[in-house]
Amino acid sequence: MSRITLNKLGKSYGQVHVLKDIDLDIVDGELMVFVGPSGCGKSTLLRQIAGLDRPTSGEIRIDGRLVNNVPAADRGLAMVFQSYALYPHMSVRQNLAFGLENARLPRAEIDSRITEAARMLEIGQLLERRPGQLSGGQRQRVAIGRAIVRNPTAFLLDEPLSNLDAELRISTRAELAALHARLGTTMIYVTHDQVEAMTLAHRIVVLRGGQIEQIGAPLELYNKPANRFVAGFIGAPRMNFLECGADGNALVLPGGHTLNKAVPAKGKVTLGIRPQHVKLAANDMGTVPAEVTLVEALGSETVVHTMAAGNQPLLLTLEGQHKVTAGEKVHLKFDDDRLHLFDVEGLRLN
Amino acid sequence: MNAQTPSSAASRLTGALLAPVRYLAGIIDLPLRGLQKVTGLTGMASFFLLPNMAIFTIFVLLPLIMNVIYSMTGGTAIFLDSRTFVGAEQYSRLLDCGSYLDSGTCAEDRFWIATSNTAWFVLLQVPLLLVVALVTALVLNRELKARSFWRAVFFFPVLLSPVVVGLIWRWILQRQGLLNLMLFETVGAQPHTWLTDRFWAFAAAIGVSIWAHVGFYALILLAGLQAIPKDIYEAAEMDGTRPSRVFWRITLPLLMPNLLVVLVLALIRAVQVFDEVYVLTGGGPGTSTMYLIQYIFETGFASQLRNPGLAAAASILMGLVLVVLTLVQLGISRTNERKGQR
Ligand SMILES: Nc1ncnc2c1ncn2[C@@H]1O[C@H](COP(=O)(O)OP(=O)(O)O)[C@@H](O)[C@H]1O
Ligand SMILES: [Mg+2]
Numbered sequence: 128m129s130r131i132t133l134n135k136l137g138k139s140y141g142q143v144h145v146l147k148d149i150d151l152d153i154v155d156g157e158l159m160v161f162v163g164p165s166g167c168g169k170s171t172l173l174r175q176i177a178g179l180d181r182p183t184s185g186e187i188r189i190d191g192r193l194v195n196n197v198p199a200a201d202r203g204l205a206m207v208f209q210s211y212a213l214y215p216h217m218s219v220r221q222n223l224a225f226g227l228e229n230a231r232l233p234r235a236e237i238d239s240r241i242t243e244a245a246r247m248l249e250i251g252q253l254l255e256r257r258p259g260q261l262s263g264g265q266r267q268r269v270a271i272g273r274a275i276v277r278n279p280t281a282f283l284l285d286e287p288l289s290n291l292d293a294e295l296r297i298s299t300r301a302e303l304a305a306l307h308a309r310l311g312t313t314m315i316y317v318t319h320d321q322v323e324a325m326t327l328a329h330r331i332v333v334l335r336g337g338q339i340e341q342i343g344a345p346l347e348l349y350n351k352p353a354n355r356f357v358a359g360f361i362g363a364p365r366m367n368f369l370e371c372g373a374d375g376n377a378l379v380l381p382g383g384h385t386l387n388k389a390v391p392a393k394g395k396v397t398l399g400i401r402p403q404h405v406k407l408a409a410n411d412m413g414t415v416p417a418e419v420t421l422v423e424a425l426g427s428e429t430v431v432h433t434m435a436a437g438n439q440p441l442l443l444t445l446e447g448q449h450k451v452t453a454g455e456k457v458h459l460k461f462d463d464d465r466l467h468l469f470d471v472e473g474l475r476l477n
Numbered sequence: 478m479n480a481q482t483p484s485s486a487a488s489r490l491t492g493a494l495l496a497p498v499r500y501l502a503g504i505i506d507l508p509l510r511g512l513q514k515v516t517g518l519t520g521m522a523s524f525f526l527l528p529n530m531a532i533f534t535i536f537v538l539l540p541l542i543m544n545v546i547y548s549m550t551g552g553t554a555i556f557l558d559s560r561t562f563v564g565a566e567q568y569s570r571l572l573d574c575g576s577y578l579d580s581g582t583c584a585e586d587r588f589w590i591a592t593s594n595t596a597w598f599v600l601l602q603v604p605l606l607l608v609v610a611l612v613t614a615l616v617l618n619r620e621l622k623a624r625s626f627w628r629a630v631f632f633f634p635v636l637l638s639p640v641v642v643g644l645i646w647r648w649i650l651q652r653q654g655l656l657n658l659m660l661f662e663t664v665g666a667q668p669h670t671w672l673t674d675r676f677w678a679f680a681a682a683i684g685v686s687i688w689a690h691v692g693f694y695a696l697i698l699l700a701g702l703q704a705i706p707k708d709i710y711e712a713a714e715m716d717g718t719r720p721s722r723v724f725w726r727i728t729l730p731l732l733m734p735n736l737l738v739v740l741v742l743a744l745i746r747a748v749q750v751f752d753e754v755y756v757l758t759g760g761g762p763g764t765s766t767m768y769l770i771q772y773i774f775e776t777g778f779a780s781q782l783r784n785p786g787l788a789a790a791a792s793i794l795m796g797l798v799l800v801v802l803t804l805v806q807l808g809i810s811r812t813n814e815r816k817g818q819r
Binding site for chain 2: 177179198199200201204205206208210212213214215216225226229230273277
C-alpha cells in the first residue's frame with residue numbers, strides 16, 4: 128500500500144540543476160512510467176524516491192509521511208537496477224535472502240518467501256547457482272525476485288529491460304505487466320523507450336531536461352500531446368512537423384497550398400501529423416503535393432518517405448502493400464481530425 | 478573532397494616525420510631479408526629476441542647456475558678454479574641440527590637464528606601489512622577532500638630507495654634522534670635507545686618495512702575496491718545492510734582475489750627482507766634483527782672467514798621457498814583471470 132507524492136522536488140549537483148520543481152502524485156497500486164530521452168533525469172528522480180540520494184529542495188511523501196531524511200531501507204521500497212546489481216559472490220538463494228536476513232526475519236519465513244518468489248518467477252532450479260552462471264534474462268528475474276521477497280510497498284525499476292535482447296524484452300515486458308496485475312503493488316518504472324512506456328503504463332510522466340513535460344494516460348499523450356516535444360517523443364514512427372502560417376481559419380503551407388482548419392492563432396505555427404494519419408490521394412482536391420524519396424515495403428505496411436510543402440521531410444505509413452516508387456509525384460491527404468497545432472514555443476494550440 | 482582535406486594533411490605530416498625512418502629501414506631492409514632467407518620466419522623472431530636473451534642470460538641465468546655450482550664447493554677462495562668440489566657438504570652443514578627448534582644445537586647456528594628471525598618477521602609483518610594496506614585503501618576509497626593528494630602521500634615511500642628509508646628512520650629512532658627529542662620536549666621523557674632494545678628494534682624493523690611498502694599494496698587493493706560496482710553497494714543499501722555487514726559480506730569477499738595477490742606478494746617480499754632493516758639496525762642488537770639475506774650476504778662476502786659455498790647453499794634453500802610461493806601466486810592470478818573471463 129503506498130501513495131507517493133512529490134512536492135516541488137529539486138536536485139542539483141553543484142551548479143547543475145538536474146531536477147526542477149517536480150510535482151507528482153502516484154496513487155496506490157498504480158503503474159507509473161517515467162519516460163524521456165537519455166540524461167533527462169529519470170534515474171536521478173527514481174534515486175531520490177528510493178532514498179539513495181537526497182533532494183536539494185522539495186518534499187517526498189510516502190502515504191503522507193515526509194521521508195526526505197528517512198534512510199533507503201526504511202522507506203519500504205524495493206529497487207531493480209539496470210545492471211541488476213546482484214551480489215556476484217552469492218548464490219541466487221543468498222541474493223534473495225540477504226535483505227531478509229538484514230531485517231532479521233526468521234529462517235522459515237525467509238525460506239517460504241524465497242520459495243514463493245522462485246515459483247512465481249520460475250527460477251526454482253537456479254537457486255544454487257551464482258549470477259555469473261546465469262543468462263541475462265535469468266539474472267533479470269533474480270533481480271526482480273530480490274525485490275519481490277521483501278514485500279515492498281512499491282517497486283522501483285530503472286530500465287530493467289534495457290540489457291535484454293529485443294525478443295526477450297517483449298516477453299519480459301508482458302510478464303512484468305502480469306506481475307503487476309497480480310501483486311497490485313505500486314510500481315514506478317523508468318525507461319527511455321516510449322513503446323515500453325505505452326504498453327506498460329497506467330500513466331506516463333514524460334521528462335525532459337529535469338522537468339515534467341506532461342503527465343497522462345498513454346493514449347492521452349498519443350492523442351493530445353501537450354507540446355511539440357511530447358508529440359515527437361510518443362509514437363513511432365515519429366510525428367511529422369511542418370512549419371506553416373495561420374490566418375485564423377486556414378493553414379498556409381510553404382509552397383502556397385492551404386488547408387481549411389480553424390486555427391486559434393495567427394502567424395507562424397507548427398503543424399503536426401502522425402505518419403499513420405496521412406494517406407495517398409487519387410486527385411488533387413484539398414491535398415498536398417509531394418515527391419517520394421524512399422519506400423520501405425515491410426509487407427504488412429509500407430513506409431513512404433517524401434518531401435512536401437516546400438521541401439520539408441514528411442513520412443507516411445500505409446497499411447498493406449502499395450505500388451509507389453522513389454521519384455514519383457504524389458498527392459497526400461491529411462486526416463483533418465488528427466492534426467496537431469503548436470505555437471512557436473511548441474505549446475499545443477488546438 | 479572537402480572532408481578529406483584534414484586527414485590528407487595529417488597523413489602528409491606523418492609522412493614527413495617518418496621519412497628518416499623509411500630511409501633507415503631501406504638501408505637495413507636488404508641484409509635483413511637476406512638473413513630471413515637463411516633463418517626462416519621463426520628464426521627471425523629468435524634473432525630479434527637475442528638482445529633480451531643475452532641480458533637475461535648474463536645477469537640472471539648464468540649467476541643462477543654459478544650459484545648452484547658454488548654451493549657444491551668449499552674453501553674461502555672467490556674464483557671457481559681455486560675451489561674444491563665438496564658435493565652436498567654445505568647443505569648438510571646448514572641442515573645439521575640436534576633439534577630444529579633450538580638453533581644452539583645446529584652446526585650453523587647463525588643460519589637458524591636468521592631463519593627463525595625471518596619466520597617471525599614474516600608471521601608478524603605480513604598480516605599487519607595487509608591490515609594496514611586494507612585500512613589505507615578503504616580510507617582512500619572514500620570521498621575525501623584532496624583524495625589524489627593523500628593517495629600520493631601514501632604511495633611516496635614506495636618510490637624511495639630502501640637505503641634512504643633506513644637512514645630516515647635511523648635519524649628518527651636513534652638515541653639522539655627526532656623521536657627522543659620530541660618525547661623529551663613534550664612529556665620530558667628520558668631518551669630511550671630504541672634501536673638497541675631487542676623488542677623495539679624488532680618492532681621498528683616491522684614498522685619501517687610496512688611504512689615503506691604499504692603504499693604499493695594499498696594501491697592494488699584500492700584498484701580492487703574501485704572495481705566493485707557502486708550499484709552493488711546501493712543494492713545493499715536498499716536491502717538495509719549494516720556497514721559492518723557490508724564490509725564482511727560484500728567488500729571483503731569481492732576484494733578477496735586482490736587480497737590473495739597482495740598476500741603472496743607481501744610474503745615473497747617479507748622473506749627477502751634486508752636493505753632497509755640492515756641500514757636501520759645492522760641486524761642488531763646482537764642477532765635479533767638479522768634476517769636470511771643478511772646472513773647470506775655476511776657469510777659470503779662480509780665476514781672475515783667468508784664462505785661463498787655456504788652462502789650459495791643457503792640462498793638456494795631460500796630460493797626454493799620463494800619458488801613455491803611464486804607458483805602459488807601464479808596459480809592465484811590464473812584463477813583470477815579465468816574468473817574475470819566468465
Ligand atoms: N552524481 C552526479 N553528479 C553530477 N551530475 C550527475 C550525477 N548524476 C547524474 N548527473 C547528471 O544528471 C543528469 C541526469 O542523469 P540521469 O538521471 O542518470 O539521466 P537518465 O536516467 O534520464 O538517463 C545527467 O545529465 C547527468 O550527467
Ligand atoms: Mg538512467
